[in-house]
Amino acid sequence: MLDPHGAQASHIADVWWGMLLVGGIIWAGVMGLLGLALVRGRWRGDGWQLADDYRHLPRAGLALIVAGGVALPIIVLLTLSFVGSRVLAAQVAPGEAPATTIEVTGHQFWWEVQYPAQGILTANEVHVPVGQAVRVTLRSVDVIHSFWVPQLAGKTDLIPGKTNQMWLRADAPGVYRGQCAEYCGLQHAHMAFLVIADPPDQFAAWVAAQQRPATQPTDPALQQGAQVFARQGCITCHAIRYGAGDTGGKVGPDLTHLASRGTIAAGTLDNNRGSLGGWIMNSQAIKPGNHMPPMPMDGESLQALLTYLESLQ
């Protein structure tokens, strides 16, 4: 949040530094007054006798209550209300038409990501064109999650039965980590994702790559891996789309372009052969409570499966 790279996050960070400054001055002022009171009290001596003027109600004291307790907060809060409303208005909608719409669906404990206009389906990784606003539509199929990329924008909840919307705009190319921010169960802590802001040409290339269906393996090693994928039941929960009309399970992330993604298990592990193998054999040791059962298999099958999965660019 303190290192913003998006329109909204920058705006909010500016407001934060302003509030910190004013808040710090107020806090220091009150502490100064308290310090003064204590020092003055010291001059008056230590002991249980009552203050000399204890029968009188000092006007200065009442004036302090009015000045500090009423006037000061009214001035500060009116200013802050004004600033807050302005910032809110600016954040509710972008000042430009969104370049595209991304539909994010929350699952325990991963993110389904769709680009309906482009016909893209992926998981745990959101690519956006740099410098352009994108609309994000948020839904959940199970419990409440919250979509948060601290460097780009504030969070918005994904609530079952409700469709929420937000937008974001990354102002510099880069990889921004996002994470679930509403407690959603055992593996709430391992429900991250990446937002990757690409320059326009790279974004277009990524879109084109994601739009392509997987190719039927012709290499025997890959064919063996595909058989393992079907035989072990991976296909019940995960889909690999070879063309229109193909259906696979939708319980877990779509794997058509698995190898193109930087991480697996919702940002928990880097996407490489070793971590993928460990994850398949026993994901419960890595992310206990996630909904993928351990898939023990012999070494040969595992290697074939991994080779196949790594081919899914």
Place this chain on the structure above:
Amino acid sequence: MATVAERPERAITDERLVRLWETRPGLLGKLGTVDHKEIGIRYIITAFAFFLLAGIEALLMRVQLAVPENTFLSPDAYNAFFTMHGTTMVFLFATPIQSGIANYVVPLLTGSRDMAFPRLNQFSYWVFVLAGLFMYASFPLGQVPAGGWFNYVPLTSATYSPGPGIDFWGLGLIFLTISTTAGAINFIVSIFKLRAPGMTINRMPLFLWNMVVTSFMVIFALPALTAANVLLELDRKFGMHFYDPTGGGSPLLWQHLFWIFGHPDVYIIFLPAIGMVSTVVPVFARRPIIGYTAIALATVATGVIGFGVWVHHMFATGLAPLSLAFFGVASFMITIPTAVQIFAWLATILHGRPVWRTPFLYVLAFFFDFIIGGISGVMFGVVPFDWQVTDTYFVVAHFHYVLIGGAVFPIFAGLHYWLPKMTGRMIDERLGWLAFGLIFGGFNLTFFPMHITGLLGMPRRYYTYPPNMGWDGLNLLETIGAFILALGVLVFMWSVLHSLLHGEPAGDNPWHASTLEWQTTSPPPPYNFRSIPTVHSRDPGWELQYSDETAQYGDETLSRARETLGTTLHDARPEELWAMPEDSGWPLVLALALAVTFVGLLGGFLWLAALGLAAVLVATVGWLWPTQMKVVPL
């Protein structure tokens, strides 16, 4: 005060009063007592025990978070601990310990013989204990709730949280709110109707204002919580769909109901505590408080506005922008009454001559830390800022600054202030300062860095976190701070034990305070005051040298039977004698019968629940059965 030796007839009065009011010896006597002082001390000890339990849970979490990717706790253990830590601190510590302190001091502050409904008072205590045990029974059964202290649906529905864990939580809270509600009614009537003659409403100690406002808030806020939990249990137990979107329900309904209770509950915790600040400040500043009326009205205003800001807990749920803007600004408004009070206390200290004793130290810590929490709280009213920091450690830091800085420090001030009255012995000042230093330092070391980790993007309720996020060092610091804080609590407990064994005798009024509780012995006799005092000002102990010679409605009338004096609401004119009930075991039986009912509901044994309800009826009849009033002949 004239001593008994000078006025031998008083010894006879005292003896009569003791016979009327004392708790009978033995276990049965203890179980059946309705003495508000005994009940108050029990409340304090029980709530403190829950404070220690919740503290241990917190320490375990801090060990887990000391380093990234730690495996000290499993995710389910961690989730159970943060759920029970929050639930215990809010429901089983913060409110009950203040009920306990208030139970002890309210009748003494008002100059009466007991609370308005002594048996109801005993009942409140037993229900509190049993509800606490009910919730903690989930530990030995291995079914600890893990839905977080705000228990959002649908995560806590039967689908996503099968097993009885969430039912321990939901039913336990329904059970507990019976105690809190009964207590609130008791405080309101005691403060409205049993004030000493002359203690008009604008002369009563500010702490009583805070208790009245808090009690009204309890009565209006808790039904929302109970309703939320009843709907939850109907969903879970009977497959209704109040919160289930696939059956036409709404998960947001839970959030509205919960926060309509939950935000006022922040003030239910905070207001009695700052009532203690209003009590301690003038005594240790050695002058009457400046801005009495302003503080009293600010308290009332807080109680009202506190009901109008709940949506600020839901800014990220996708509500319409207009409602966000409205509730953002509404949340700012509550700052004003709080600021009024802060400046009133400051003005009092500025125009006083502060005496540095342990209770005052905790008040200074309150200023230091609560104002930080208050300022960070205002920031949440800026909705987009809330979108960034809500559900991060920034929030965790904020509400611990508000709840520990704003409530626990004042509670410690109140305990140090009133314990000599309760035990008759002083707490050693050196131990008091040592405990204070550790608690104050440990607290800030634990919670200040959380502001920064939150701003660095660390969400709350993560049982572990990856390295290289810039969170590691700060988290380690927080863990070290938590153990220093815990050490401070241990030193505090030692200082209390030390005071009980070796403490200097306190005398009637060690702080030279002005309110009525200090005008009787420490600890007070079972009947509190030989004669019901008469009050002529806000600070009876300071205005004129206090003496029970000023009592006009005295010895003869109120030492004949178990009676106290009822007065009018505004002007506290004597109105009628209140016959006060004898000790009784029925409130305990009633509480046990309720516990049986809830156990039946929890386990799905409807026959047991029905049996419990039948026992509730029997106990109610037993409780209300008329008895002959005991009269001690003059």
